[in-house]
Amino acid sequence: MRGLWTTDRVRAAEERVMAVVPAGALMRRAAFGVAVVAAELLAGGRRVGLLVGAGNNGGDALWAGYYLRKRGVAVSAVLLTPDRVHAEGLAAFRRVGGRVVDRLADVDLVIDGIVGLSARGPLRPDAAEHVAHLDAPVLSVDLPSGIDPDTGATSGPAVRAHTTVTFGCLKPVHALADCGDVRLVDIGLAGELHGPDLVELDVADVGLAWPVPGPEDDKYTQGVTGIAAGSATYPGAAVLAAGAALLSTSGLVRYAGAAAEGVRARWPEAVCTGSVTDAGRVQAWVVGPGLGTGLGAEAVLRTVLEAGVPVCADADAITMLANNPDLWDARDPDTPLVLTPHDREYERLAGPVGDDRVTAARKAAERFNAVVLLKGHATVVAGPDGRVLVNRARSSWAATAGSGDVLSGVLGSLLAAGLDPVLAAGCAAKVHVLAAELAADGAPIPATSLLGAIPDAIRAVRPL
Numbered sequence: 001m002r003g004l005w006t007t008d009r010v011r012a013a014e015e016r017v018m019a020v021v022p023a024g025a026l027m028r029r030a031a032f033g034v035a036v037v038a039a040e041l042l043a044g045g046r047r048v049g050l051l052v053g054a055g056n057n058g059g060d061a062l063w064a065g066y067y068l069r070k071r072g073v074a075v076s077a078v079l080l081t082p083d084r085v086h087a088e089g090l091a092a093f094r095r096v097g098g099r100v101v102d103r104l105a106d107v108d109l110v111i112d113g114i115v116g117l118s119a120r121g122p123l124r125p126d127a128a129e130h131v132a133h134l135d136a137p138v139l140s141v142d143l144p145s146g147i148d149p150d151t152g153a154t155s156g157p158a159v160r161a162h163t164t165v166t167f168g169c170l171k172p173v174h175a176l177a178d179c180g181d182v183r184l185v186d187i188g189l190a191g192e193l194h195g196p197d198l199v200e201l202d203v204a205d206v207g208l209a210w211p212v213p214g215p216e217d218d219k220y221t222q223g224v225t226g227i228a229a230g231s232a233t234y235p236g237a238a239v240l241a242a243g244a245a246l247l248s249t250s251g252l253v254r255y256a257g258a259a260a261e262g263v264r265a266r267w268p269e270a271v272c273t274g275s276v277t278d279a280g281r282v283q284a285w286v287v288g289p290g291l292g293t294g295l296g297a298e299a300v301l302r303t304v305l306e307a308g309v310p311v312c313a314d315a316d317a318i319t320m321l322a323n324n325p326d327l328w329d330a331r332d333p334d335t336p337l338v339l340t341p342h343d344r345e346y347e348r349l350a351g352p353v354g355d356d357r358v359t360a361a362r363k364a365a366e367r368f369n370a371v372v373l374l375k376g377h378a379t380v381v382a383g384p385d386g387r388v389l390v391n392r393a394r395s396s397w398a399a400t401a402g403s404g405d406v407l408s409g410v411l412g413s414l415l416a417a418g419l420d421p422v423l424a425a426g427c428a429a430k431v432h433v434l435a436a437e438l439a440a441d442g443a444p445i446p447a448t449s450l451l452g453a454i455p456d457a458i459r460a461v462r463p464l
């Protein structure tokens, strides 16, 4: 589990530490860390270029240049705002023979000290011009310049980092955007940082949480998953969601709906009926994928919400909740509800997602008193209690039709097994991403292949 802290929290912690350490000490610790990683990345190379912005991020780069010069590396620096440059850093850099140049040329590594925690918006045109002409790998100081530190959003030119060296703690950008290989340098903030704003689950967290049968278990004790999905028009959604539930946990899966025949044909082990009212007892429902939004579908959603068990509401269920707010009344507010919108479904529920996906997920979680899993390349899970988990995919192969139906089935089975709903959503997102990666292995895949890779993904996260 990795914690991530927003820039406000980082600055507050830095201020408290700076009050008790000598001036400049934090920056020199940070810069020394950058220089160590730069020396490692240089391998046989001998020439480093610095892109230096107006603030302390540029100061870090200049001090890193100073330490590299002392190791005999040739270092040149472009000062993007010569009238506003970290004066001590520049003096130290010059003292050891660092050169100030108009443009970087023939360097083996670039250190990006354009902007850090104070970044707003994309790279400014002059900085973008320098970045566009780089052909050496880039080591970013704190974060790749041009990406928003708190949202990970990029709305124009930005640095593409090979590696990012950050200080004290990880910030949201490191989980939400591509920062290359992220290295964390300890600058002594730990004692001043309390609970993180966001959390990224790691493979071990997911493996430990994943439900597996014990000696006392039978098919019922592990939680029965109910799938209320699919229709005559979209039977495939039911097959995918039911299959995902079957492959995610042992135990029993019930399917209820118009696609019973197709589900039974593909998954003989599923217990299938035509209607949710005669489905039998379940410990969680998945409702919505391929269900439609007509009156019959509304009745299904209402029955499921009234059942008093955790519900994962996806796809058409979200559209119905957005279109017909009366449906919310069917729900017992003390029973967990997980909503799994993509951006357009989110918009129907709560307006445009915007650049700040974490805030968007948080706001909807609070407003609907539900866990919200906002899908995308970076998936954000927000709980009504303020917890937020983030999970960025390392590939985009999951962006394929039916892939969300698979996610809902995985998530429903974890709810049925009794996992805390925020953890269930985080674990489902992680295994889904992993399954997509394993199945694709470098080539496009249909959602059926993603589904088929769920067992391998679970094996990959489970403890040995």
Ligand SMILES: NC(=O)C1=CN([C@@H]2O[C@H](COP(=O)(O)OP(=O)(O)OC[C@H]3O[C@@H](n4cnc5c(N)ncnc54)[C@H](OP(=O)(O)O)[C@@H]3O)[C@@H](O)[C@H]2O)[C@@H](O)CC1
Pocket (backbone or CB within 6 Å): 014, 018, 026, 027, 028, 030, 031, 053, 054, 055, 056, 057, 058, 060, 114, 115, 116, 117, 118, 119, 120, 121, 122, 123, 124, 127, 141, 142, 146, 167, 187
């Ligand atoms: N505090 C500490 O103890 C420690 C801090 N540390 C380091 O300090 C960094 C934070 O430094 P910081 O706050 O001085 O600002 P920083 O990020 O360098 O920005 C400078 C200026 O850039 C500009 N600018 C804004 N957006 C831009 C864009 N898109 N493209 C281009 N330019 C843009 C904007 O200037 P403006 O022109 O708007 O006035 C802004 O004021 C932090 O990331 C870490 O590296 C470490 O040393 C550890 C100890």
Ligand SMILES: Nc1ncnc2c1ncn2[C@@H]1O[C@H](COP(=O)(O)OP(=O)(O)O)[C@@H](O)[C@H]1O
Pocket (backbone or CB within 6 Å): 315, 342, 375, 376, 377, 378, 379, 393, 395, 396, 397, 398, 399, 400, 401, 402, 403, 404, 405, 406, 407, 432
């Ligand atoms: N660019 C992307 N990179 C990685 N994963 C993505 C990307 N776009 C979408 N996904 C994932 O693919 C799934 C798509 O779900 P959804 O849009 O509901 O598809 P469908 O309705 O066709 O089943 C989600 O799990 C989402 O997180």
Ligand SMILES: [K+]
Pocket (backbone or CB within 6 Å): 057, 112, 113, 114, 115, 116, 140, 141, 142, 143, 144, 145
């Ligand atoms: K930077």
